[in-house]
Structure formats: C-alpha cells, structure tokens
Amino acid sequence: THKISYEIVENIPILVIEGDMTSEADSDVMKTYKKIREKHAPKNLIINFERTNYINSAGIATLINMIQDIGDSGGRISFVGLSNHFLKVMDIVGISDFVDIYNTDYDALAQIRVKK
Numbered sequence: 001t002h003k004i005s006y007e008i009v010e011n012i013p014i015l016v017i018e019g020d021m022t023s024e025a026d027s028d029v030m031k032t033y034k035k036i037r038e039k040h041a042p043k044n045l046i047i048n049f050e051r052t053n054y055i056n057s058a059g060i061a062t063l064i065n066m067i068q069d070i071g072d073s074g075g076r077i078s079f080v081g082l083s084n085h086f087l088k089v090m091d092i093v094g095i096s097d098f099v100d101i102y103n104t105d106y107d108a109l110a111q112i113r114v115k116k
Helices: 023-040 057-072 084-093 105-115
Strands: 002-009 012-021 044-048 052-055 076-080 100-102
Touching (some): 012 023, 044 057, 052 084, 057 076, 100 105
Parallel strands (some): 012 044, 044 076
Antiparallel strands (some): 002 012
16 A cells, blocks of 8 residues: 655745555556656755655655656755665665765755755
8 A cells, every 4th residue: 555645845846755655556646746846846856765664666666756856857855764675776766876875854855955
C-alpha cells in the first residue's frame, strides 16, 4: 500500500511517498506531481522517502520520468530521507547523478535557498 501527499514549504513543494513505490503507486505519484506542476510550476522539487518502505523498477521509472520532466524546464529534484539501502539502489541505477541528495527536508531547503 501507499500514500502520496505534498506540502509547500518556502514556495518549494515536498512530495511525500509513504509505503511502497511500485506500479500501484505510479498513477497517484504522477497525478500528485502533475497537480504540483500545474499549481506551482516549481523550479525545485523535494521528494521525501523517510516513510517509503519499498521501491521496485516501476517506482524507479516513475522517478526517472519526474527527473526528466522537471529537468526539461531547468528544474532540479532533491531526494531526502533515503535509507542506506535506497541510497545504494539510486547509485546502482544511476539516479544519484541527476538529483541532489540530503538527509532532511530542512537540509534540502537550506541548499536550495543558497543556490537561488
């Protein structure tokens, strides 16, 4: 099971993925992401994995789609709250090269503020 939500902090959306990031979660993740894009047109997006239990290849594909989409408009995605296992997975599939990785939302927000 999964739950997808988001909040806006300092004009930056934080997408929260709880539970399993699989093909079942894909449509909810993309629906929420599209809502964020339409409402806020963000240059930066934080994806919070603190409560994500599991990710499979379908979940990885969804992340790649979001990274490419926001990258096409000159934006950047930050991942926060990755477990050591998820960090390894992101390295193995090569996603780590295309996102910024931080421990917490606060760390990501601080770095995004500095880069503006």
